[in-house]
Amino acid sequence: MTDLASQTIEKPQPSAARETVIRVRDLVVAFGQTLVMRGLDLDVYRGEVLGFVGGSGQGKSVLMRTILGLVEKRSGLIELFGQDRDRLSSAERRRVERRWGVLFQNGALFSSLTVRQNIQMPMREARHISARLMDELAMLKLELVGLPASAADKFPAELSGGMIKRAALARALALDPELVFLDEPTSGLDPIGAAEFDELIATLQHTLGLTVFMVTHDLDSLYSICDRIAALAEGKVIATGTMEEMLACEHPWLQAYFHGVRGARLAGARKPNDMRGRE
Ligand SMILES: Nc1ncnc2c1ncn2[C@@H]1O[C@H](COP(=O)(O)OP(=O)(O)OP(=O)(O)O)[C@@H](O)[C@H]1O
């Protein structure tokens, strides 16, 4: 990489103002001989929506899965809520895992379970609560994500793509997490559905005080709901900052990404937080 590779364009912030929920340092992840993360650093602060971008196959999903403990790292530090993952006992790790919810890129829901059963999966795994209470909680989560009660007893195959995403989000919210991981939550949705989903995430972030780590290829989501953006290339975070800061960054990949035809059209057509005019 060039000197630009490790450029961080984020402005220094008073440390007291920002609690770091995820702290990654010098992370190395490899599959056999293939290095995917090559000394990656990343911070995610409490209460923010961090948009994580990068070319296809660069390792966005792998990073998310490594933070979640589903992919083993070769070296480096991963701190969650101020605790080093490697130093936690298995009981402590389970406690930490209950503080987050996840919406995976693929296989958002179990196809053989109804929406209600899908939402209740994390509850069953984590808590001893009565069937009646689980039913009530599942209905609350459905309402929270804007799905009708009638969706509860449907199977994923009976739902539209947008409804599946919402149901998967309801499942991610099952244990009232502080932190939510979303891997391309709006991919495959039509522009209106995607904008509505963004709006839902923004609302949940405000009302529940969620911290959101969101992998996305969706420039509209980056413009409309992300507080900060981190960009991944060649196994490292090459830049972090607000959308304005990313637009000003000279790294060639960022220039191509944000100032390409789609990016330029969006930047010219609208301001941040404007949901209209989605492509
Ligand atoms: N379990 C695995 N075993 C071996 N290689 C893997 C595994 N998971 C991912 N990879 C490889 O790691 C690299 C990064 O994959 P990843 O899925 O993280 O990309 P991505 O940035 O999420 O891409 P996309 O935007 O297409 O979702 C790819 O080269 C992929 O083939």
Ligand SMILES: [Mg+2]
């Ligand atoms: Mg991916």
